[in-house]
Amino acid sequence: MPLIGHLDPAFLEIMNDVQRLLRYAFRTENRWTIPVSGTGSAAMEAAFANLVEPGDTVLVPTNGYFGSRMESMARRAGGEVVQVHAPWGRPLDPDDVEAALQKHRPAVFGFVHAETSTGALQPDVPVLTAAAHDVGALVIADTVTSLGGVELRVDEWNIDVAYSGGQKCLSCPPGASPLTLSDGAFAKIRDRSQPTRSWYLDVGLLESYWGEERSYHHTAPISNIYALREALRLVAEEGIEERWARHLRVAGALKAGVRAMGLEMLPEDAWWLPSLNAVRVPEGVDAKAVTRRLLGEHGIEIAGGLGDLAGKIFRIGCMGHACRPRNVLLLLTALGEAVQREGATVDVAAGLAAAGDALSRD
Ligand SMILES: Cc1ncc(COP(=O)(O)O)c(C=O)c1O
Numbered sequence: 001m002p003l004i005g006h007l008d009p010a011f012l013e014i015m016n017d018v019q020r021l022l023r024y025a026f027r028t029e030n031r032w033t034i035p036v037s038g039t040g041s042a043a044m045e046a047a048f049a050n051l052v053e054p055g056d057t058v059l060v061p062t063n064g065y066f067g068s069r070m071e072s073m074a075r076r077a078g079g080e081v082v083q084v085h086a087p088w089g090r091p092l093d094p095d096d097v098e099a100a101l102q103k104h105r106p107a108v109f110g111f112v113h114a115e116t117s118t119g120a121l122q123p124d125v126p127v128l129t130a131a132a133h134d135v136g137a138l139v140i141a142d143t144v145t146s147l148g149g150v151e152l153r154v155d156e157w158n159i160d161v162a163y164s165g166g167q168k169c170l171s172c173p174p175g176a177s178p179l180t181l182s183d184g185a186f187a188k189i190r191d192r193s194q195p196t197r198s199w200y201l202d203v204g205l206l207e208s209y210w211g212e213e214r215s216y217h218h219t220a221p222i223s224n225i226y227a228l229r230e231a232l233r234l235v236a237e238e239g240i241e242e243r244w245a246r247h248l249r250v251a252g253a254l255k256a257g258v259r260a261m262g263l264e265m266l267p268e269d270a271w272w273l274p275s276l277n278a279v280r281v282p283e284g285v286d287a288k289a290v291t292r293r294l295l296g297e298h299g300i301e302i303a304g305g306l307g308d309l310a311g312k313i314f315r316i317g318c319m320g321h322a323c324r325p326r327n328v329l330l331l332l333t334a335l336g337e338a339v340q341r342e343g344a345t346v347d348v349a350a351g352l353a354a355a356g357d358a359l360s361r362d
Pocket of ligand 1: 039
């Protein structure tokens with residue numbers, strides 16, 4: 001069908017819907033809630049480029065790939081980066097965060113709620129935000145792999161800025177990426193002494209289009225905004241809390257199946273991330289050969305580890321529409337068969353039985 005224009009009255013209604021539905025998914029009343037043109041990294045860059053002023057101290061985590069991306073973006077925005085450490089595969093310890101906040105007194109603290117590179121969820125978010133606010137820091141949360149799949153309460157948890165992507169738990173094509181900013185965060189941006197270095201991602205300028213005025217800043221990615229509206233409409237139709245519960249239940253069956261088969265999960269249960277399941281590669285098994293088999297023989301794409309975890313974990317997404325019992329059972333069968341053919345000993349039948357049990361229990 002022909003597209004409509006980005007200032008067509010009908011499109012303005014679609015924009016309103018998307019903003020309303022994004023607030024619902026983020027669990028926020030933030031007026032400043034928009035889809036940023038581009039993938040998750042564009043929303044991430046919008047967060048850092050706007051909130052960080054040259055000379056600001058920015059505290060970022062070291063426990064995964066996306067913490068490092070925060071570091072690069074904060075530096076490019078002129079920030080002085082300091083770090084809070086935790087090993088890959090583990091969340092930040094609130095005591096370490098508090099100590100780093102007290103020591104460095106940063107203007108901005110970024111953390112990754114759902115670390116896609118390691119399958120670790122960051123628990124205790126309200127404790128982290130309270131500690132940050134005690135020293136006057138604003139908090140940026142990376143929610144790319146949690147929005148729409150894992151419990152996330154932007155207002156209740158006092159997160160100042162959260163960004164996400166479409167292609168993870170929203171099951172949407174990538175290209176328009178959620179961003180929400182509190183009034184406090186927006187005030188810091190409004191009071192900047194120098195304009196943000198990015199014209200395209202300047203949220204002050206974007207306000208002309210996404211705020212009351214609805215005047216041109218840049219052409220919106222119309223089809224992506226349609227898609228995002230539909231994806232968010234499906235989230236609302238299911239119910240956000242029901243959706244979190246589905247991810248827990250269905251990915252919980254995946255986890256039970258993996259363990260019963262004789263494989264090990266990387267994260268402990270306290271920080272297991274339902275949307276991204278990191279499974280240890282059995283001793284002596286070539287991880288790449290397994291992922292190739294899954295894709296070539298079953299049409300299932302799973303990822304390998306990154307950095308220090310390369311060759312050591314499989315990363316299995318269980319996100320959004322794909323997070324279904326049928327897919328979990330198919331994956332367990334295919335994974336079990338593939339690791340066996342690559343030399344591991346696993347009990348696929350026990351894995352399937354445990355997953356089936358977990359699914360029928362709840
Ligand atoms: C936690 C996290 N942050 C940021 C990004 C960047 O998003 P994108 O690749 O859509 O630009 C990703 C992508 O996988 C991610 O998983």
